[in-house]
Amino acid sequence: MADGQVMKRAKYKSSVKDPGVPGVLKMTRERFVFMPNDPNSSRKLNVEFRTIKGHKFTKEGSSRQALLNLTQEHGGNYILEFDSFADRDICREFVAAAIAFHGETGKATSEKPAAPLQGEQLSTAEMEHRIKLLQEDNELQMLHKQFVIGGILTEAEFWATRKKLLDQNDRRMPKQHVALKNEMWSVKPLSDGQSNRVTFNLTPEIILQIFAEKPAVRQAYLKCVPIKMSEKEFWTKYSRAEYLHSTKNVVAAAAEAAEDEELAIFLKQDDMLANEARRKIRRVDPTLDMEADVGDDYLHLLDHGLLREESKDVLDSQYEPYRRYFSQDLNQHAAVVLQGRVVDVELGDTRSVAEALARTKQAELANEASEGNSEIDLSHRISRIAEMDDLQGPRDPAVAHLCIKDPGDYFDSQQANALKALGDTGSGVKTLKCNVSPLEAYGSLRELVSEIRVRGLSEPITNPEVAFTVLSGLTQNISSTKYHLGKNPHESVLDSLPKVTREDLLHHWTSIQELLKHFWSSYPITTKYLYTKVTRLKDALSQVYPKLQEIKESVQSDFRHQVSLLVHPMLQALDAAFAHYDADVQKRSAKNGERTNGFV
Amino acid sequence: MYLHQVPTNFFDIFPDDVSLLMVLIDTNPFFWNSINTSLSFSKFISNVLAFLNSILLLNQLNQVVVIATGYNSCDYIFDSSALQNHNQKGESLLQKLEEFVDKDESLCRDDSVDGPGFSLLSGSLSMALCYIQKVFRSGPLHPRPRILCLHGSPDGPGQYVAIMNAIFSAQRSMVPIDSCIIGAQHSAFLQQASYITSGIYLKPQLLDGLFQYLTTVFATDLHSRSFLQLPKPVGVDFRAACFCHKNTIDMGYICSVCLSIFCKHHKKCSTCGSVFGQAQTQDSSTPDRKRKTSVDN
Numbered sequence: 001m002a003d004g005q006v007m008k009r010a011k012y013k014s015s016v017k018d019p020g021v022p023g024v025l026k027m028t029r030e031r032f033v034f035m036p037n038d039p040n041s042s043r044k045l046n047v048e049f050r051t052i053k054g055h056k057f058t059k060e061g062s063s064r065q066a067l068l069n070l071t072q073e074h075g076g077n078y079i080l081e082f083d084s085f086a087d088r089d090i091c092r093e094f095v096a097a098a099i100a101f102h103g104e105t106g107k108a109t110s111e112k113p114a115a116p117l118q119g120e121q122l123s124t125a126e127m128e129h130r131i132k133l134l135q136e137d138n139e140l141q142m143l144h145k146q147f148v149i150g151g152i153l154t155e156a157e158f159w160a161t162r163k164k165l166l167d168q169n170d171r172r173m174p175k176q177h178v179a180l181k182n183e184m185w186s187v188k189p190l191s192d193g194q195s196n197r198v199t200f201n202l203t204p205e206i207i208l209q210i211f212a213e214k215p216a217v218r219q220a221y222l223k224c225v226p227i228k229m230s231e232k233e234f235w236t237k238y239s240r241a242e243y244l245h246s247t248k249n250v251v252a253a254a255a256e257a258a259e260d261e262e263l264a265i266f267l268k269q270d271d272m273l274a275n276e277a278r279r280k281i282r283r284v285d286p287t288l289d290m291e292a293d294v295g296d297d298y299l300h301l302l303d304h305g306l307l308r309e310e311s312k313d314v315l316d317s318q319y320e321p322y323r324r325y326f327s328q329d330l331n332q333h334a335a336v337v338l339q340g341r342v343v344d345v346e347l348g349d350t351r352s353v354a355e356a357l358a359r360t361k362q363a364e365l366a367n368e369a370s371e372g373n374s375e376i377d378l379s380h381r382i383s384r385i386a387e388m389d390d391l392q393g394p395r396d397p398a399v400a401h402l403c404i405k406d407p408g409d410y411f412d413s414q415q416a417n418a419l420k421a422l423g424d425t426g427s428g429v430k431t432l433k434c435n436v437s438p439l440e441a442y443g444s445l446r447e448l449v450s451e452i453r454v455r456g457l458s459e460p461i462t463n464p465e466v467a468f469t470v471l472s473g474l475t476q477n478i479s480s481t482k483y484h485l486g487k488n489p490h491e492s493v494l495d496s497l498p499k500v501t502r503e504d505l506l507h508h509w510t511s512i513q514e515l516l517k518h519f520w521s522s523y524p525i526t527t528k529y530l531y532t533k534v535t536r537l538k539d540a541l542s543q544v545y546p547k548l549q550e551i552k553e554s555v556q557s558d559f560r561h562q563v564s565l566l567v568h569p570m571l572q573a574l575d576a577a578f579a580h581y582d583a584d585v586q587k588r589s590a591k592n593g594e595r596t597n598g599f600v
Numbered sequence: 601m602y603l604h605q606v607p608t609n610f611f612d613i614f615p616d617d618v619s620l621l622m623v624l625i626d627t628n629p630f631f632w633n634s635i636n637t638s639l640s641f642s643k644f645i646s647n648v649l650a651f652l653n654s655i656l657l658l659n660q661l662n663q664v665v666v667i668a669t670g671y672n673s674c675d676y677i678f679d680s681s682a683l684q685n686h687n688q689k690g691e692s693l694l695q696k697l698e699e700f701v702d703k704d705e706s707l708c709r710d711d712s713v714d715g716p717g718f719s720l721l722s723g724s725l726s727m728a729l730c731y732i733q734k735v736f737r738s739g740p741l742h743p744r745p746r747i748l749c750l751h752g753s754p755d756g757p758g759q760y761v762a763i764m765n766a767i768f769s770a771q772r773s774m775v776p777i778d779s780c781i782i783g784a785q786h787s788a789f790l791q792q793a794s795y796i797t798s799g800i801y802l803k804p805q806l807l808d809g810l811f812q813y814l815t816t817v818f819a820t821d822l823h824s825r826s827f828l829q830l831p832k833p834v835g836v837d838f839r840a841a842c843f844c845h846k847n848t849i850d851m852g853y854i855c856s857v858c859l860s861i862f863c864k865h866h867k868k869c870s871t872c873g874s875v876f877g878q879a880q881t882q883d884s885s886t887p888d889r890k891r892k893t894s895v896d897n
Contacts, residue, residue, distance in 0.1 A: 437712050438671075441629035442705040446698065448632075448641040452649075453694045455642075461650045462811045470809035474816055478829045 006094045010034070011081040012043055016067065020081050027094055029101065029124075034080070045078065049098040057092055068092055097128035100135050133165055142507070143514055152540045153518060157533070161517060200239040207350055210238075211357050212336045215272040218354050220265045231350060234262075241266030273332060494566075497559055504551055505566060508544060512570055515540055519577055525584065538581050541574055548574075617821040618661040618743040620735060622728040623652065623750065627668045627701065628719035631753040631783065635716075639782065639807040645697075648750065649690050651814040656680060656689075658819065663743060665731060668697060669724040669751070670704035671717060676727070718756030721749070721789070725766035725777075732775055744822045746776045746799070749790055752783030760789065767793045776800075778818050782807060791833065801833050843870060 005028040011020030012034050021043045023036035034045035047070075056069040066088035071077045082088040134141045147153040211218040217238065225234050241263055244253045257264035494502050519537045522530045548567050555563050625648060632641045652664050666678035677696040680689070725747070732745045747770065770777055776799035779790035786803060794801035804813045820828055843860050853862045858872040868875050 435712050435714055436630060436633055438629070438705060438708040438710060441633045441713070442701060442708070444633055445627070445629040445641060445701050449645070449694060449698050449701065452642045452645050453691075453698075457646045457650060457690070458643075461647065462809050466806060466809040467812040470804070470806055470812040471816060473805065474813070474831060477831050 006091055008087045008091055009083055012036070012045060013079045013081055016079065025080060025091070027091065027098070029098055047078065050102045052095070052099055055092065055095050055099065057088065068095070070095060093128065097131055100131040101127070130159065139510060143510060146511060147514065152515070152536055157518060200242070202235055204350070208353055209336070211354050213332055214270055215361065216265055216270040218357055219272065220262060221350070221354050222358060224262060225351065237262050238266055497555065497563065501551060501555055501563065508548060508570065512541070512544060512573065516573060516577060523580070523584070534581065538578070541577060545574055617823045618659055619821040620663045620665070620732070620743040620745040621655055622731065622745065622747045623648070623664065623666045624669050624721070624724045624728060624747065625666060625750045626719050626752045626782070627697070627704070628671050628717055628753045630671065630713045630715070630717035631719065635752070635784065639810065644782065644810065647811040647814065649693065650811055651819070654815055655819055661743060666693060667724045667727055668700045669719045669721055670700065671719060672704050672707035674720050674724040674727055675700050675703070716753050716783070718759070719753040720759070721751060721756070722759040722762035722766060725763065729766060729769055729773070729775070732773065736773070746778065746822060748778045748780065748818050750780050750782060751787060751790060752781065754783065754785060755787050755789045763789050763793070767796055771797050776822065780804065780813065780818060782810070800830050802831060
């Protein structure tokens with residue numbers, strides 16, 4: 001059996017409020033054991049996983065406890081508290097695997113589906129993984145039960161075709177990166193209504209964002225901390241600057257900036273950003289319409305029509321550097337968020353984050369500089385693009401004379417074919433091949449018309465039996481299901497079948513596919529193992545065959561046609577498999593007939 | 601002057617079941633002469649008369665117009681809205697029919713005709729559509745028109761283009777074309793007409809009970825058709841026929857200039873004279889097969 005086990009420090013509680021008895025929890029596949037630290041305590045646990053039916057756990061959160069609640073069938077439960085959520089999660093997964101394992105093998109204890117064949121060693125993680133997959137996918141579980149526990153396929157064979165599933169899970173985690181938050185003003189001051197204090201909460205995440213968006217701040221940080229001031233002072237100053245900005249009082253901001261040098265850096269517009277923007281603009285493709293983008297330039301100070309109250313104020317030029325423009329902030333923020341996480345450093349240490357970001361920026365600069373001859377490149381592109389293809393004048397295409405035959409010939413022929421294809425039965429109307437003069441024809445017509453005039457309408461206009469036959473024929477025709485197919489795009493034939501039939505059909509499809517997959521992959525037969533496998537599969541397939549016939553007969557006549565259409569490809573596939581098997585067996589027996597030593 | 605309005609919203613104006621029914625009856629004498637069934641022309645006309653009466657009974661605002669499709673000409677032979685004396689509808693129709701037959705005979709220039717001949721379906725369709733257009737322009741309130749073709753003669757291939765034009769015009773004006781085939785063979789043109797205009801195509805199995813077919817299927821007005829199930833043909837044969845052998849084919853070669861269809865590779869298009877490129881093997885890229893080099897012919 002598997003020898004995986006988990007050992008963690010935990011507290012055993014009888015209820016959520018209970019402080020809990022500290023101790024050590026040891027879990028193996030079969031059972032879990034809890035030994036309290038205090039040897040005199042009587043709160044020991046030794047519970048088999050067989051009795052555990054479910055588990056519950058608390059969500060992650062800084063103020064919550066990391067609890068795991070193992071519930072038993074008869075209502076008892078064991079609450080365990082862990083030191084950290086990570087510990088709890090490990091135990092939780094182990095417990096889940098154990099519970100699932102015991103749930104599955106409840107019946108077939110002798111046949112251990114997890115037991116590896118042919119010396120294949122499976123790790124606990126593998127086993128748990130498989131069990132988790134089986135739990136998640138009902139269909140998979142059903143197939144597994146049918147074939148592996150039914151003895152038709154072995155465990156290894158079953159999973160051999162599903163390698164992708166097994167691998168996928170492991171790699172699921174690292175593929176997605178956590179992106180930067182899209183909130184812009186993440187530095188929200190909490191103002192205490194009573195006193196005049198304003199509190200800023202800066203988490204490492206926010207700090208990273210600030211450094212990414214405002215390179216001047218980052219540069220100032222690298223310069224000042226820890227030489228000129230401590231980190232706390234730095235952030236206090238920064239928060240003050242933010243606060244001043246939020247009050248939108250530009251004059252006050254200018255006043256404060258004049259006094260404090262560092263504050264001035266925060267309050268002024270970011271020169272580094274301006275340089276960056278200028279550089280980027282120079283790299284833009286010359287065919288791009290710059291007029292439309294002119295507003296993004298730092299040199300041009302319009303607000304893209306965004307409504308701001310103080311746009312009407314005409315302030316002195318000395319206050320200009322202290323104004324913040326919403327559109328510029330927004331653009332910069334958007335650019336940073338879309339760029340994603342450029343650095344992958346532990347967020348705890350602010351300084352390292354700042355340095356990492358600075359390094360990235362430097363690398364970028366170096367790259368750009370190395371793409372030297374940008375000037376030449378630019379002029380090349382301009383000259384190339386100036387001549388655009390669709391602005392060229394039209395070139396007269398070469399003309400050929402058309403000669404078209406009379407279309408009547410074609411449609412004449414088509415009509416004959418169309419009618420042949422329709423398979424007209426004639427329906428009792430026969431055409432006499434006769435050669436008639438117009439005189440005769442018109443004459444007879446005239447006679448008939450006068451006949452009606454004389455006679456009038458007959459009574460009854462039509463024979464009642466005939467009318468009834470017609471009506472019932474029409475009704476039957478209309479109500480036949482073939483007219484309802486394909487009308488509603490959301491409806492499929494499967495939905496209109498009775499539920500049992502539908503389930504059966506789908507089940508048979510998947511199981512036949514699984515069996516055939518293994519069947520065909522075993523050919524050509526080279527080893528005895530493959531031979532026995534093929535025989536096994538063939539027996540299973542021949543069992544399915546009559547079941548399909550049964551399904552066809554069990555539906556009412558209305559649906560019989562559709563069902564047989566659905567079943568037909570399955571039968572064809574089975575027939576092909578059987579034919580191949582028989583041919584192979586014949587070949588082998590023919591070959592064996594030649595050999596005298598009875599070698600298989 | 602009116603602007604032609606595509607009547608998209610007269611359904612809202614006239615949501616109930618008033619209908620204007622244009623009946624096109626096939627009066628090709630060679631066709632009626634050549635069939636040997638229980639349905640003689642007189643029986644046919646009496647069934648149709650009874651059917652017209654029942655249409656007029658369904659709703660007092662219903663209108664019926666009958667157009668005769670002859671061998672050489674077509675004409676209106678009955679208009680229910682133009683009648684003064686309501687008791688003499690049948691009489692007046694038959695009278696007009698006789699006059700029409702005479703006129704048609706006088707226009708006939710052939711000495712003898714083999715088989716059933718072709719009737720002028722395109723002419724009568726066009727006349728019906730013109731009448732319908734007149735009705736559309738008569739004011740905001742008008743009944744919903746539809747066309748019923750009682751046709752038996754085989755399709756005349758020379759009329760194909762005209763019939764297709766009429767069909768597309770009917771499709772655009774949203775006038776369904778119903779077809780009731782009383783002849784021996786299916787009519788590909790009318791199948792397509794009913795398919796494109798969302799009308800009903802029916803070839804009755806028992807021609808004795810023609811009246812029953814007419815009243816069950818073709819008397820339904822357009823409003824009711826939205827909730828009634830009516831018979832539909834199993835399929836419309838849209839398959840093409842190749843130009844060289846006149847066989848119906850599913851896959852073939854097409855000239856990229858005139859779209860004529862061939863079942864085998866040809867060096868030159870027989871319809872427009874374009875020269876095709878070299879035939880490549882099956883494995884190479886397919887567009888080469890249909891490439892042509894333009895040549896002055």
